[in-house]
Amino acid sequence: MTRLILSVVAALATAAAQAQVYKCIDARGGIVYSQYPCSADSKPTAFGRKVPSEPDSAEPADEAKKDSAPKLTPEQAFRKRQQDRQNAEKEADQKLAAAKQKEENCRNAREQLAQYDLGGRISRIDAQGERYYPDEAQIEQTRANARAAVAQSCD
Numbered sequence: 001m002t003r004l005i006l007s008v009v010a011a012l013a014t015a016a017a018q019a020q021v022y023k024c025i026d027a028r029g030g031i032v033y034s035q036y037p038c039s040a041d042s043k044p045t046a047f048g049r050k051v052p053s054e055p056d057s058a059e060p061a062d063e064a065k066k067d068s069a070p071k072l073t074p075e076q077a078f079r080k081r082q083q084d085r086q087n088a089e090k091e092a093d094q095k096l097a098a099a100k101q102k103e104e105n106c107r108n109a110r111e112q113l114a115q116y117d118l119g120g121r122i123s124r125i126d127a128q129g130e131r132y133y134p135d136e137a138q139i140e141q142t143r144a145n146a147r148a149a150v151a152q153s154c155d
Contacts, residue, residue, distance in 0.1 A: 039071055102153065109149040116143040 024038035025031055032042065072080065116122070122139060123131050134142070 036073065106150070106154040109146060109153045113143070113146040113150050116146055 020035060022034050022036065022038055023031060024034065024042040026042045116139065121133065123133050125131055
C-alpha cells in the first residue's frame with residue numbers, strides 16, 4: 001500500500017515539476033503569476049524553471065517590430081496561423097481556377113480557328129432557326145476574329 005502511495009506522489013511531483021510558471025512584476029508593482037512569458041512592460045523574476053532570456057543578437061529593426069506588434073496568446077497565434085493558411089489556400093484555388101479558365105478559353109479559340117482554317121463548307125443558324133451559308137467576306141471576317149481571340153487567350 002505504501003508503494004502505491006509513493007508511486008502516486010512521485011508521479012504528481014514529476015508532473016508539477018514540468019509546468020512552466022512565470023512570476024512578473026507589473027507596472028504598478030503587483031506580482032502576477034502566469035503560464036505565459038512576461039509582457040514587455042513587466043519585470044520578469046525567476047520562479048520554478050529558468051525564465052527564457054531575450055536573444056542578445058537581435059537587430060534594432062527587429063526590436064522595433066516586436067515592440068509595435070501586439071503580444072498574442074498561443075490560442076490567438078494558432079487562430080492567426082490557421083486564418084493565414086486558409087487565405088493562402090483560397091488564393092491558390094482562385095489562381096488555379098483562373099488558369100483553368102484561361103486554358104479553356106485558349107482551347108476553344110484554337111478549335112474555332114482550326115474550323116475556319118480547314119475550309120470546306122461552313123454553315124450557321126440564323127435567329128429564325130434556319131441554316132444559311134456565309135459568303136467568303138463573312139468567313140474571312142470570322143477567321144480574323146478567331147485569330148484575335150487566339151492571340152488574346154493564348155499569350
